[in-house]
Amino acid sequence: MSQASIPTYDPGEIEPRWQQRWDKDGLYNSDIDTSKPKHYALTMLPYPSGDLHIGHWYAMTPADARARFMRMRGFNVLFPMGFDAFGLPAENAAIKKNIHPKTWTYANIERMRLQLKSMGGMFDWRREAISADPKYYKWSQWFFTQLYKHGLAYRKHSPVDWCPNCNTTLAREQVWGDDRHCERCGTPVIKKDLNQWFFKITNYAEELLDFSTIDWPERVKTLQTNWIGKSSGASVTFRTEQGDPLEVFTTRPDTLWGVTFMVLAPEHPLVAKLTSATQKSQVDAYLAETIRQSDIQREAADKEKTGVFTGGYAINPVNGEKIPVWIADYVLMTYGTGAIMAVPAHDQRDFEFARKFNLPIRVVIQPAGEAVIDPDTMEAAVPAKGSMVNSGELTGTPENKAMEKIIAFLEAKKAGHATTNYRIRDWLISRQRYWGAPIPMVFCDKCGVVPVPDDQLPVLLPDDVEWKPTGESPLKLHPTWKKTTCPQCGGPAERETDTMDTFMCSSWYHLRYLSPNYDKGPFDPAEYNYWAPVDVYTGGIEHATMHLIYTRFFQKALRDMGIAKGPEPMLTLRNQGIVLGEDSEKMSKSRGNVVAPDDLVKAYGADSVRAYLMFFARWDLGAPWNKTGIDGTVRWLRRVWTIMQEPSAGKSPSVEAEKNLRRRLHQTLRSVTRDFENFEFNTIVSGLMELLNDMQKFRQENPGPSKAWDEAVDVYLRMLAPVAPHISEEIWSRLGKPYSIHTQKWPTVDEQAAADETITLVIQVNGKVRDRLIMPVNVSEADAKAAALANEAVQRALDGRQPKQVIYVPGRLVNVVG
RNA sequence: GCCGGAGUGGCGGAAUUGGCAGACGCGCACGACUCAAAAUCGUGUACCGUAAGGUAUGUGGGUUCGAUUCCCACCUUCGGCACCA
Numbered sequence: 001m002s003q004a005s006i007p008t009y010d011p012g013e014i015e016p017r018w019q020q021r022w023d024k025d026g027l028y029n030s031d032i033d034t035s036k037p038k039h040y041a042l043t044m045l046p047y048p049s050g051d052l053h054i055g056h057w058y059a060m061t062p063a064d065a066r067a068r069f070m071r072m073r074g075f076n077v078l079f080p081m082g083f084d085a086f087g088l089p090a091e092n093a094a095i096k097k098n099i100h101p102k103t104w105t106y107a108n109i110e111r112m113r114l115q116l117k118s119m120g121g122m123f124d125w126r127r128e129a130i131s132a133d134p135k136y137y138k139w140s141q142w143f144f145t146q147l148y149k150h151g152l153a154y155r156k157h158s159p160v161d162w163c164p165n166c167n168t169t170l171a172r173e174q175v176w177g178d179d180r181h182c183e184r185c186g187t188p189v190i191k192k193d194l195n196q197w198f199f200k201i202t203n204y205a206e207e208l209l210d211f212s213t214i215d216w217p218e219r220v221k222t223l224q225t226n227w228i229g230k231s232s233g234a235s236v237t238f239r240t241e242q243g244d245p246l247e248v249f250t251t252r253p254d255t256l257w258g259v260t261f262m263v264l265a266p267e268h269p270l271v272a273k274l275t276s277a278t279q280k281s282q283v284d285a286y287l288a289e290t291i292r293q294s295d296i297q298r299e300a301a302d303k304e305k306t307g308v309f310t311g312g313y314a315i316n317p318v319n320g321e322k323i324p325v326w327i328a329d330y331v332l333m334t335y336g337t338g339a340i341m342a343v344p345a346h347d348q349r350d351f352e353f354a355r356k357f358n359l360p361i362r363v364v365i366q367p368a369g370e371a372v373i374d375p376d377t378m379e380a381a382v383p384a385k386g387s388m389v390n391s392g393e394l395t396g397t398p399e400n401k402a403m404e405k406i407i408a409f410l411e412a413k414k415a416g417h418a419t420t421n422y423r424i425r426d427w428l429i430s431r432q433r434y435w436g437a438p439i440p441m442v443f444c445d446k447c448g449v450v451p452v453p454d455d456q457l458p459v460l461l462p463d464d465v466e467w468k469p470t471g472e473s474p475l476k477l478h479p480t481w482k483k484t485t486c487p488q489c490g491g492p493a494e495r496e497t498d499t500m501d502t503f504m505c506s507s508w509y510h511l512r513y514l515s516p517n518y519d520k521g522p523f524d525p526a527e528y529n530y531w532a533p534v535d536v537y538t539g540g541i542e543h544a545t546m547h548l549i550y551t552r553f554f555q556k557a558l559r560d561m562g563i564a565k566g567p568e569p570m571l572t573l574r575n576q577g578i579v580l581g582e583d584s585e586k587m588s589k590s591r592g593n594v595v596a597p598d599d600l601v602k603a604y605g606a607d608s609v610r611a612y613l614m615f616f617a618r619w620d621l622g623a624p625w626n627k628t629g630i631d632g633t634v635r636w637l638r639r640v641w642t643i644m645q646e647p648s649a650g651k652s653p654s655v656e657a658e659k660n661l662r663r664r665l666h667q668t669l670r671s672v673t674r675d676f677e678n679f680e681f682n683t684i685v686s687g688l689m690e691l692l693n694d695m696q697k698f699r700q701e702n703p704g705p706s707k708a709w710d711e712a713v714d715v716y717l718r719m720l721a722p723v724a725p726h727i728s729e730e731i732w733s734r735l736g737k738p739y740s741i742h743t744q745k746w747p748t749v750d751e752q753a754a755a756d757e758t759i760t761l762v763i764q765v766n767g768k769v770r771d772r773l774i775m776p777v778n779v780s781e782a783d784a785k786a787a788a789l790a791n792e793a794v795q796r797a798l799d800g801r802q803p804k805q806v807i808y809v810p811g812r813l814v815n816v817v818g
Numbered sequence: 819g820c821c822g823g824a825g826u827g828g829c830g831g832a833a834u835u836g837g838c839a840g841a842c843g844c845g846c847a848c849g850a851c852u853c854a855a856a857a858u859c860g861u862g863u864a865c866c867g868u869a870a871g872g873u874a875u876g877u878g879g880g881u882u883c884g885a886u887u888c889c890c891a892c893c894u895u896c897g898g899c900a901c902c903a
Contacts, residue, residue: 176898177898178900217823218822218823219822219823219897219898221822222821222822222823222898223821223822223897223898223899225821226820226821226822226898226899226900227898227899229899229900229902231902231903233903248903249902249903250903251902251903252903263903298901303901305901328901329901330901330903331901331903332901332902332903334902335902335903336902336903337903339903340903341903342903343903347903348901349901349903350903352901353901421902421903423899423900423902541823541897542897544898545898612843615830615831615842615843616830616831616843616844617830617831618830618831620823621823621824621831623829623830623831624829624830626829626830626844626845628844628845629829629830629843629844629845630844631843631844632842632843632844633843635843635858636842636843638858671834674834682830682831682832682842682843683831683832683841683842685842685843686831686832686841686842686843687841687842688842689841689842689843690841690842693842760838762837762838764837764838764883764884766883766884767837767882767883767884767885768884769838772838796870804883805883806883807837807883807884809837809884812837812838813837813838813884815837815883815884816883817883817884
């Protein structure tokens, strides 16, 4: 057989053929097998938007390669796939094209499933779960009622964020940026007062800060930590003149003697009672103005302070002083207690307010050794670092004792105590949209709010609905759907007409994958006990303070309700970056810079696309797409194709040549193995490219039969298999090796073969490289130093000077200092 | 303002623990094959310099025999948070 008899590499023929074979053989079915360690690998489930995007490929193919690697390493790997099928885009597309959201969604799923299959992934499709499927959302609803029964779901009338474009409320996590825009569509949100369902994620604020049992990226942990926003301080209770308790939260209770006024949020419940007759018209005018302004205007940090005096006073519990109470919109009702004690000497915001309204300023913290601060001439609040002064019986307390002493003082006076505040708010779960899981609650005039009993779940989403948005839940406008009977008393009742945030569905999908058809519970306990938790989770960082915080909350809630075990749902998390368009901008249809994976597969084959996506950027960073770059991986796979299949004929290699080949082979195996473990996909491919270059050179010089060559081909194909599953399977089969390459063992590094026999000894003078010498690996220190000192380039660089010192790093270098 | 990521050739990037900076690939240039082109193969490719050599990992310092790597102070950029008490 000559080279001419090796057919041309034709991925278009090879790839579908193997995909069908694997499918037919159930090669990627994962079943419980207690004889093997399990490995649950998961990528964030896609939304069925219509077409598989290059971003999906970028997320999924390296994850698939790693799952395959783990399988070859002897793990029983589960790598499932499904669809986050509820959500707004379905409704929006349906409105635009006048098709039912369900039709649109399921047609897209069909399409995307085929596209996913073209990737050659090792998905176990028997485990596919679709969140819009009643047998799925039955359990989303069941979880809702469970949370309700355990006091973790509640309904509250409050001001909430509303997206006027999406026509629905949003959770705080789904409102982004300076201009407080909707995370989905970018429209700035407005406030509305509505009765909405919430999940008590705040109950878990403290526990969510604990990442000690999981291996997650620092970035995600930081984002979540910032989001949770823990601050420690004290709760201090002032009293109004009328005797009402007026509680504030402060991180600096040691500045209590510096309080010269108090400020309430305009919405604070005590405002009306505190307002004096003379101030009433001013207060009312301010309240009216505040309501008129948007949140964005109100919360702009650079805005000049505004506010009015209520005419009322409060008593400072530490010294009995009577201090004026103001209202101002820089105090937010949504944080702390909606009231603050103002310490203008040591807080810049309070300082600005005091200067503007001529309120007194009193310094109560004095830095050691600095000039005494004059409140009349100071131009900004001074940092409260130093000993307490002007603070009654606590005057003189040093900084490091201040907190401890003031807390004890407050507790003794029963005026306050140490406490912690969190920025995170409860998760608003209600959505005024059609294409979601109905919230399974019933309102009865007699019995109040009643959860739908388990045996009446799921509460089915009706198909015959006017799903165009009106600002009201489409289910509310359905003529009959909401009418029901009370599960408790049997009397007439109405259903909740809001649907759930789709992040509810995605909070537990990793559990549904385990047994998507199980009907006695959300998941089959046998499957759960074997597979859970997720070992490796991969996806985008944009979910750091949405999905990734919700799903952690969900796991903790399930654990506390006795439904699941363990504190965390996903043990290891890795984020991929973003593939930008060739113009370095985010890919979008309107920019016309979208790269379509289908076209790439058609032009180059899935294996080349997979390899290129792993190779072209650091996976965690992403990069702009480069059209010509893929030629590199295409050429590489073509060369693999011919070199691996070239029959042996001619001169056989020397023992030395074989030894060198094996050394390179096993060194590469070592690095590729390590890189797979570390999610360093780009160097896996470059390592394989380098080895191929070496193998090609070897083969050009030694085309004859060789055991080492056969070994190299065998090991090379195994290493290639996770990256390029089709071509490796095809060559493997054409070489007459047993089906399937994907069930073969990952090769073991022969450390002896991988060991270097010679080293390149770097010869430096004063840290600058002057020469490189090939030396035996076991060269003695004396010999290495002697060789360096005798070196011509070293002598030239020394220029007659005597070496002061000679540094020897075994196996690496000699540095002559002189 | 606070927190975090990232700054290395024309481009994407590589460099176990502080020890050969620029692997691998793209692009480019030249050459081979070809009537020609594509494909393929080969050679070269950080910068300055004819060379010896010198200069280079965002900037400026420091530690060290030796720094892309460690420390300090900055700059740029991306992301998050922010009148959060």
